[in-house]
Amino acid sequence: MRLVLVGPPGAGKGTQAQFIASHLSIPKISTGDIFRDNVSHGTALGRRAQAFMKRGDLVPDEVTIAMVTDRLADDDAGSGFLLDGFPRNVPQAETLKKMLSAWDTRLDVVLELVVDDDEVVRRLSGRRTCRRCGRVWHSTFDPPAQPGICDDCGGELFQRDDDREETIRHRLEVYQQQTAPLVSFYADEGILLGIDATGPVDEITERALSALRRFIR
Ligand code: ADP
Ligand code: AMP
Secondary structure, eight states: OEEEEEOOTTSSHHHHHHHHHHHHTOOEEEHHHHHHHHHHTTOHHHHHHHHHHHHTOOOOHHHHHHHHHHHHTSGGGTTOEEEESOOOSHHHHHHHHHHHHHTTOOOOEEEEEEOOHHHHHHHHHTEEEETTTOOEEETTTBOOSSTTBOTTTOOBEEOOGGGSHHHHHHHHHHIIIIITHHHHHHHHHTOEEEEEOOSOHHHHHHHHHHHHGGGOO
16 A cells, blocks of 8 residues: 555654554655654765754755655565655655656555644644654653653653744644645545544554555555
């Protein structure tokens, strides 16, 4: 299955992506994770992306598209993938469509996680990420047994630079202006599926998987 998750920052895309991708046995490709990995390793790509990310702006399309093109050409993405965080504007969506069509394929479905702004702010302000394995926690909604330490790998948890209040507000504006138009773009393509993404994480995963069932091939 070739699947895209769309929704505002904090909607739970990363959280759901790990369960959905593992259930469907497809790789989860998160552009935010790839950028953060490059920033932490000080690569040329990371140095290029860092200032945009810190401000909560989108990294320029030519940089992002080149990175995704490379990643989608990897063998493990040949028979399906789950994209988390890409596309994030209409030009990226159009490029993805052309890229897949050149490979004689297309997206099967775009799953929109629907959550209101107040919930998104609550989720982002408590988000904590493991420095070692990347697993996402929440200081109140999904706390690790020991504060600041990842239950899965014992790594140190940190708060993302772009999860401070000012930047959160800016990222929500960027979402409304640049990413939200993708909802009607994909509705027009006839492949948009929306689910209510509020409630316990495992119930949302169930909701997502049962909505996706008719697209599984
Ligand atoms: P996104 O990838 O869309 O930016 P994340 O998956 O990183 O969002 O989730 C943002 C924060 O919200 C994290 O701290 C995560 O633990 C928390 N979270 C995710 N899903 C839920 C949920 N259903 N209820 C409460 N908190 C959630
Ligand atoms: P995320 O982890 O999805 O919240 O992404 C974190 C940051 O990475 C974003 O605020 C952007 O600066 C950058 N980023 C991630 N995906 C994209 C994309 N598709 N296009 C441009 N910038 C992106």
